[in-house]
């Protein structure tokens with residue numbers, strides 16, 4: 001029996017390449033993007049991604065193994081160059097048998113060629129047109145174009161999705177996944193209008209019911225205004241966007257925020273002490289009004305996407 005309440009699939013090059021019904025990808029996020037969250041996304045018809053940025057490759061291997069128990073749907077893995085401690089990470093990922101990898105925060109020439117040679121599909125995450133063209137030259141299959149309003153580590157010269165996405169889309173032919181500020185069907189439809197064929201949700205997935213983070217972080221996202229994130233290391237590296245707290249507001253004015261400011265991340269992520277570290281969060285927290293199960297987030301986003309596409313067709 002077909003599930004009558006389920007929205008119709010959205011067919012794009014991204015869904016065809018990844019073998020999924022809905023072009024919604026859950027962002028890779030250190031410690032958070034593990035089997036509990038990623039399997040919920042894949043089971044709902046999107047694409048779950050397992051992180052490696054925690055550097056805990058033994059645990060990551062176990063999370064990838066768990067995925068086989070929790071879903072028979074496709075999922076991917078992310079390699080975030082900035083956090084790679086083990087240079088053989090591409091071999092590690094290939095050995096796990098995954099078919100799709102996003103590479104981010106680094107040189108696309110480092111991991112994309114060996115991964116592609118092993119038959120994997122590789123999308124590289126880019127914050128500028130220059131890096132997009134470099135990734136294309138490295139032979140990637142697609143791009144994740146990430147605007148500076150998104151949560152997490154960022155290029156200090158941040159460019160909003162509204163500007164970056166159509167710019168990159170006008171210069172490349174590969175499929176694009178939009179990231180940064182995507183939270184629902186309306187923002188997804190906007191991303192498609194700007195040239196994307198898929199979207200990636202980070203902050204929305206941190207706030208999801210299946211996200212493993214402490215409820216204090218989820219509640220802070222729900223309570224946040226659109227102005228409640230700060231950009232750190234504007235004139236240094238790595239730039240990052242995090243929830244406004246007493247700690248992050250103080251660090252916002254510092255010339256350089258060392259990574260050691262995040263050394264107690266576990267106390268924040270899972271202990272709920274919002275002042276212990278930095279809660280990587282995007283501006284779109286200001287549009288998130290409740291903690292919802294992943295299936296509802298994805299199905300409501302797709303239903304709204306269809307509605308908005310239909311209503312916009314009145315202008316065709």
Ligand SMILES: Cc1cc2nc3c(=O)[nH]c(=O)nc-3n(C[C@H](O)[C@H](O)[C@H](O)COP(=O)(O)O)c2cc1C
Pocket residue numbers: 027028029030032051052053078080103104105125146149150151152153179180181182200201202203204206279280281282283284
């Ligand atoms: C808590 C958190 C951790 C993140 N960690 C990673 C990571 O390990 N690798 C990566 O490529 N991007 C990472 N990002 C960026 C996301 O992949 C995504 O592109 C971004 O969150 C999109 O913007 P949004 O927050 O507005 O949805 C992280 C984002 C957040 C919020």
